[in-house]
Amino acid sequence: MDHGMLLALTVVLPVAAGLICLVANDGLIRRLVVAVTTVALIASSLLLYSGGGFVYEPAPVFETIILVLDFVLLVYFLYAGFRFGNLLVIGLTLLQLLPIAYFEFVMGRVEVDHVLMVDNLSLLMSLIISIVGSLVVVYSLAYMDEHEEHLHLERSRQNRFFFFMLLLLGAMQGLVFSNSLYWLYFFWEMTTLCSYELIRHDGTEVAVRNAVTALWMNLLGGVAFVGAMYVGHYYVGGISLAELLGHSQTPALLLLFATLAFAAFTKSAQFPFNKWLQGAMVAPTPVSALLHSSTMVNAGVYLVLRIAPAIQGTSLSLGIALVGAFTFMITAVLALNERVSKGILAYSTIGNLGLIFMCAGLNSPLGYAAAVTILVFHSVSKGLLFLGAGVVENRVHSRLIEDWEGLLARLPFTSLMMIMGMISMFLPPFGMLIGKWAAIDAITTSPLLSGLLIIMLVLVGSAATTVYYTKWLGHLTVLPQAERTRKGEELPAAYAVSMLSLFCLILVMSSGVGLVVNGLVLPAMPADYWGGFYAGLLSLETFVGSFITYPYWIAAGLILLMGLLIARRKGGVVKPPYLSGENVPDNPVAFRTTADGEATADVSGMFLDHEVSSPQLLRMGTIIGALVVLIMFLTVVL
Amino acid sequence: MVDLLNLNTYVPALFVVLAPVIGGLLMGIDRKLTARMQSRIGPPILQPFYDAIKLWGKQPFLASGLQPILAFGYFGFSVAAYALLAFGQDILLMIFTIAVADVCLIVASFNSKSPYSNIGAKRELLVMMSYEPVMILAALNISIMTGTFMIQGIFDITVPLLPYLPLTFLAMIPVLVVNMKKSPFDVSASGHAHQELVRGIYTEFSGYTLALIEFGHWTKVALMLSFVTLFWAPNLIVGVALALTLFFVTLVIDNVYPRLDWKSMVKTTWTAGFLLIIANIIGLIVRLVAL
Numbered sequence A: 001m002d003h004g005m006l007l008a009l010t011v012v013l014p015v016a017a018g019l020i021c022l023v024a025n026d027g028l029i030r031r032l033v034v035a036v037t038t039v040a041l042i043a044s045s046l047l048l049y050s051g052g053g054f055v056y057e058p059a060p061v062f063e064t065i066i067l068v069l070d071f072v073l074l075v076y077f078l079y080a081g082f083r084f085g086n087l088l089v090i091g092l093t094l095l096q097l098l099p100i101a102y103f104e105f106v107m108g109r110v111e112v113d114h115v116l117m118v119d120n121l122s123l124l125m126s127l128i129i130s131i132v133g134s135l136v137v138v139y140s141l142a143y144m145d146e147h148e149e150h151l152h153l154e155r156s157r158q159n160r161f162f163f164f165m166l167l168l169l170g171a172m173q174g175l176v177f178s179n180s181l182y183w184l185y186f187f188w189e190m191t192t193l194c195s196y197e198l199i200r201h202d203g204t205e206v207a208v209r210n211a212v213t214a215l216w217m218n219l220l221g222g223v224a225f226v227g228a229m230y231v232g233h234y235y236v237g238g239i240s241l242a243e244l245l246g247h248s249q250t251p252a253l254l255l256l257f258a259t260l261a262f263a264a265f266t267k268s269a270q271f272p273f274n275k276w277l278q279g280a281m282v283a284p285t286p287v288s289a290l291l292h293s294s295t296m297v298n299a300g301v302y303l304v305l306r307i308a309p310a311i312q313g314t315s316l317s318l319g320i321a322l323v324g325a326f327t328f329m330i331t332a333v334l335a336l337n338e339r340v341s342k343g344i345l346a347y348s349t350i351g352n353l354g355l356i357f358m359c360a361g362l363n364s365p366l367g368y369a370a371a372v373t374i375l376v377f378h379s380v381s382k383g384l385l386f387l388g389a390g391v392v393e394n395r396v397h398s399r400l401i402e403d404w405e406g407l408l409a410r411l412p413f414t415s416l417m418m419i420m421g422m423i424s425m426f427l428p429p430f431g432m433l434i435g436k437w438a439a440i441d442a443i444t445t446s447p448l449l450s451g452l453l454i455i456m457l458v459l460v461g462s463a464a465t466t467v468y469y470t471k472w473l474g475h476l477t478v479l480p481q482a483e484r485t486r487k488g489e490e491l492p493a494a495y496a497v498s499m500l501s502l503f504c505l506i507l508v509m510s511s512g513v514g515l516v517v518n519g520l521v522l523p524a525m526p527a528d529y530w531g532g533f534y535a536g537l538l539s540l541e542t543f544v545g546s547f548i549t550y551p552y553w554i555a556a557g558l559i560l561l562m563g564l565l566i567a568r569r570k571g572g573v574v575k576p577p578y579l580s581g582e583n584v585p586d587n588p589v590a591f592r593t594t595a596d597g598e599a600t601a602d603v604s605g606m607f608l609d610h611e612v613s614s615p616q617l618l619r620m621g622t623i624i625g626a627l628v629v630l631i632m633f634l635t636v637v638l
Numbered sequence B: 001m002v003d004l005l006n007l008n009t010y011v012p013a014l015f016v017v018l019a020p021v022i023g024g025l026l027m028g029i030d031r032k033l034t035a036r037m038q039s040r041i042g043p044p045i046l047q048p049f050y051d052a053i054k055l056w057g058k059q060p061f062l063a064s065g066l067q068p069i070l071a072f073g074y075f076g077f078s079v080a081a082y083a084l085l086a087f088g089q090d091i092l093l094m095i096f097t098i099a100v101a102d103v104c105l106i107v108a109s110f111n112s113k114s115p116y117s118n119i120g121a122k123r124e125l126l127v128m129m130s131y132e133p134v135m136i137l138a139a140l141n142i143s144i145m146t147g148t149f150m151i152q153g154i155f156d157i158t159v160p161l162l163p164y165l166p167l168t169f170l171a172m173i174p175v176l177v178v179n180m181k182k183s184p185f186d187v188s189a190s191g192h193a194h195q196e197l198v199r200g201i202y203t204e205f206s207g208y209t210l211a212l213i214e215f216g217h218w219t220k221v222a223l224m225l226s227f228v229t230l231f232w233a234p235n236l237i238v239g240v241a242l243a244l245t246l247f248f249v250t251l252v253i254d255n256v257y258p259r260l261d262w263k264s265m266v267k268t269t270w271t272a273g274f275l276l277i278i279a280n281i282i283g284l285i286v287r288l289v290a291l
Helices: A003-023 A027-051 A060-083 A087-106 A120-151 A158-177 A181-199 A205-236 A241-246 A251-267 A275-282 A285-293 A297-311 A315-336 A341-362 A365-396 A412-426 A431-444 A448-477 A493-511 A513-524 A550-570 A614-637 B007-037 B047-057 B067-086 B091-110 B115-146 B151-156 B166-179 B207-232 B236-256 B262-290
Strands: A054-056 A116-118 A533-535 A539-542 A546-548 A587-592 A598-600
Touching (some): A087 A205, A116 A158, A120 A297, A120 A365, A120 A513, A205 A275, A241 A297, A251 A614, A315 A448, A341 A431, A365 A533, A412 A431, A412 A493, A431 A448, A493 A513, A513 A533, A550 B207, B007 B207, B067 B207, B091 B207, B115 B166
Antiparallel strands (some): A539 A546
């Protein structure tokens, strides 16, 4: 098939599927459409990937369509602003609508060569969106049935849910292939629309409030985009991304990139714009899974990775690194104090995106490679974690991780998925940790003073990360003897298929990390960034270190095997815990107190309430984050 | 990579096999010295081994089915970390591997509903949080000196690290105290049974699982001390003397200081670690530039 057709298919297919789901509000049709779309989308993005990069000019009529749709979109935002009486939304929409209208009708159209441009970075992004994103949509088939059953709706609202989910996939695909800033901006605002609609899907008061917050924060990014186009058009001479990247460095160009970086911060929920992504967890879980893993937040990091080569060695680049490192540190500390499962995952997402920004901001070959590595592995692991968290939430009817106690006995399959998701986030030899390792190597080779500041932020952050994930693993694997009955776990096929696919993907990708690095990560990098990071036969190599891969997997496998053998050989009877010798027979967690009364031993989680005060820390983080962003702009302007 | 036909390859392998034994011996010496400091005679130096043999043969009781696997994981990954050190591999990878071992131990103690082991596990988490960043920062400082994170690089530069990294060396003392679970930072469990949390993180281990945990602990102590020997890498005899000195200092600290809470542990290791090592890094850079 010809390139252009494939490209069109990849972008339009999810949108078309979404439209069918919107019109035909029927479970069977929906299942059919989603199944076909998933297979077709993954196939087309794989085919597209194997074809490599090219440029593509859509027919001129599409320019007009995009323009019209953009106005419709902005008018809709305006309507949303009036509907919920939010002045910020109204103001920020007007700040986009008026300049764009002026642009179009007074100034005439800006011509851009190569409206769509496909290279390895966008192909990699498209692959992530297609595979992880589609699996999340498959998962939603089962989730939304359970969700609506729980809500007792008169009429199913799944049609609009699936429409926006699939639309988001299409918008993301369009976003990563756009070369014209205007097209990029349009798709950018489409993702804003989808996230806003998905967050307010349940229509509760909280949902609407958080959706409006998400809307205005993301519109802030839209305004930045309009600003970037303005600067590009008047002071640099074009809004083609490829041309801008190749342009010689001028202050105006740097300002343009700074505004794009600002937009990226809003979309990727970096401090001080973290609030919207945390609020997004009121939506049904598949929404979080989609926003956090493969779409939406990835748009921000994608944009920064895109502009990174052009800002190498500037204060802007350093500013991006600092915002990212600070966000990584503070979210990890905040996650220590978080009790809600999706809340912890949200902090973890924001933090890991921060890590990617940090790496991209270091802007060395190694830093760039680390950024792409983390991006790839994060999307798969975080996808699985959210899918698992959603199942648990529907089964346990609680969002608190303290209520996850003994989940391994209650929901063995889902627990296994969650355990894999968690350990793949922070332990070797999994891909995320390899990314973090490369990141530390990259910091080592960066200038001294900024390097020292960044490394301290990263070290505190990763220490706290280990604590909150291990703590959670602990909750999950407690086996209260009272609940030792082990029944099989009944799961709808859509759950099993989506989670198992991601599970296998993590295992395959992490054990074959050398192939992933050579086959996916390195090709996605700009040519002059090659050479800092490569996979040898048995290890990954940087200038300053070497990470053993396959021997490590073999060793880890042997340790597991020997552990199993010893456990088998020596065996043992499971006994109630030590309760100072006062155990009550037949009740493993009860002990005798005064006058032979019975009391139950219980332990709560560790959330460091006295040491980590979330509201204060959040406020402080917002202020510091805003200051860093401000200083970043000042150094660019002055 | 490893050359299987070269006899020199087998020397590190021998060290890996011996690491738990050396660690066990050090534990015996520890008990003897501590006893002497407290005017007791103390057990024979081989006592830890007698204990382990006895534990191995005891009737097996478990807290959960996962417990023995995780207990072996603690031991296994400690040995793996030692192997990375012995074969001159990446220091960062070694530190991450120690983290895997720690996570196995912690999750194993979380496995039981026991309040004592649960509190111990939480405190062990904070122990991990307190020393890991300091270790990585020390690795960073070493890499500035040697130009690489590979342990082999420390041997390649042929000058000892200590004269260039004195403050980082000092920062290793709290790391050692924390890892050997010694006062004042024996918050998660200690050699001496503290009443308030019985045996802390070890409470729910018995018989062979406890023996496995002991093996893991010995290996980890041997690993930490071997890491210290790297500060005089060209002549490892001096390095071993350095390590033994720090070992002795740790024992003295253990016997002099009363126990402190976890907050002082994190504060001390982080403040001392970060300040000393950052000062050392800046000093080192100035020195290297001056050369």
